[in-house]
Amino acid sequence: MCSSSEMMFDIISNLEDCLSSDKFNTLCDGGLKFFKVSNNYKVGDYICYASNRQCALPTLPVLEMQLFEILPWIKDFIKVSVAPHGFALSFFRSGCFLNGLKDVEMLGSKYGYNSMYINKVFVLSVIEKNPGSNNLINLRLNVTNNLLKNVICACGGSFDSSNNKVNETIHIKITNKNLLHKDCINIIVGTVTTDSPSTTLDSYKSLRMTDIMALCDNKLDGVNVLEERNKILNASVLFDLLQCNVQRSIALHLKENDSDKRTSCKGTIFVLYNYARLFSLCARFDDEVLAGVYPELPELKNIDFSILASDDEWQIMFESILSWPSVVKKSIIDIKSGRLKLHLILDFLKKISTTFSQYYHKTRVLTEPRIHLLPALFARMRLLKSLLQVYQNAFNLIDVTPLQKM
Incomplete structure (x- = not known):
């Protein structure tokens, strides 16, 4: 093909x-x-x-x-x-599996990158509300700025004005104010409200950490528990502040007694947990190969992908692996009009976590090493190792360090 x-x-x-x-x-x-x-x-x-x-x-x-x-x-x-x-x-699905997984294998950590803004230099500046103030809106402005920089780089853009191949310089101001600046792209970031006017950035993080301790401490490494809590906190903050289009305001209900109305970090933990589950599955397979239980994975061209006939396996391929490059592109394709869709990256992580979770519960991947079971094992492991790469690429883009075990 x-x-x-x-x-x-x-x-x-x-x-x-x-x-x-x-x-x-x-x-x-x-x-x-x-x-x-x-x-x-x-x-x-x-x-x-x-x-x-x-x-x-x-x-x-x-x-x-x-x-x-x-x-x-x-x-x-x-x-x-x-x-x-x-x-x-x-x-024709067998060909899609073969060629799509070949893309991931060849590009690795660059899978999903594109050249949409090649030879274009970006100059980004953040206009904070009460500059230097330690508040949630300034945090949202800076989180937006950091993620935007990463996605611009993934789409071929640069921040190096000394590049002699530059054919366009694009100035962007990221602000919470409706005052538009001339001769630049204005990205207006919506405000952040909470259910208590006295909520500070420190108290917000403290409340989130309390939630994380209640939900996760029994799953964390006792030796590195503080480090792992902070990794989850970093991810939770990102998902909280970029849960929707950045132009929209967000309301965080942190002190609500009704759990259905409270802004929970369970969604973030669900994403991290399913990544850790997938990482552990792939690591266990590799360990079994080293121990001589399983043979090494054959080359892609020697794997029969017609075995992957279930809807769930095709959804992992079509909606998760093959869709990732499109998600990256769509997140900033309208940047020149000041409209960002960075939340698509976080939505994508939630979606692939749901897809993998359903597949994990339905399918026994690491079967007994019998000869007649090996073709299915090889095809599934190639698929899941590519999904793991997509997960890692997405986490790298949003500057989140996921846990490998939960």
Whole structure:
């Protein structure tokens, strides 16, 4: 199928761009609408319906001919079939597994990076509220600034004005004030409110640490418990302050007695816990290989990925691994208009944690080392090691050091 290191992602990204564009107005006189489907093997990865009841659907051969005429490069990757009330577009999955995992293996910690802002230099400055004041809004401003810097670098941008290849310098001011500055991009960060006017940054962190101790202390390493608590606290602060679009204000309910109304750090802990669970699973496999229990993983080209036939395995591949580069790109694609979507990265971490958790409970990955069970073991471990790499890349981007054991 594909040969270049980013080809599989490029195909999916370009397909989604095209399906949402005006190119398909020619299909059925503009009467077809495409939708992405998640975790549904029988329906397909995309479905298309008539946009209204008066629209007559074409026959399958006609639709295939028109679709492949518009997008000839997808012919080797997509099959079209009849679905209830419309049509389904489905990827040839074995090839997607092989080429997508090859991308991750080849790019490693750079998987998800792009060149969207190559040869562009950014100058970022934070306009604090009451400069030097130790408060939650200033913390949110600086957390936004730090994450934005990391994502800009991941998208090819630079902060080095001495680069002689620079073709554009972009000035950005990150502020909580509605006063717009001229000759720069203004990113207005929403305020942070709490259920008590007396809540300071220190008291907020103290309350969070109390929650962490109550929820996690029994799962932490007794020797390094203080260090591990602080790692969880750092992650919790980030998830609290970037839980939604940074332009929106957020309210933290920290002293609410009703647990349903209280702003909890359970979501953050869920993400960290599932990363630790995945890390431990991969480490245990590696230990078993060293002990001679399992053979070493074969090369990707020698693995039969047709074995990965469950919806959950495809969701890990399609929604988690192959979608990661798109998440990085979308988080700052509208930066020139002052609109950031950095929260997409945190949403992505929550989503892949839910997906992996469901898969972990349904599937026994580390089976007995019997010959007839090894092909499935190899395919699953290749998939999960790639998911682990995506996790690590996401954590690196948000400057979170995850725990390897919980």
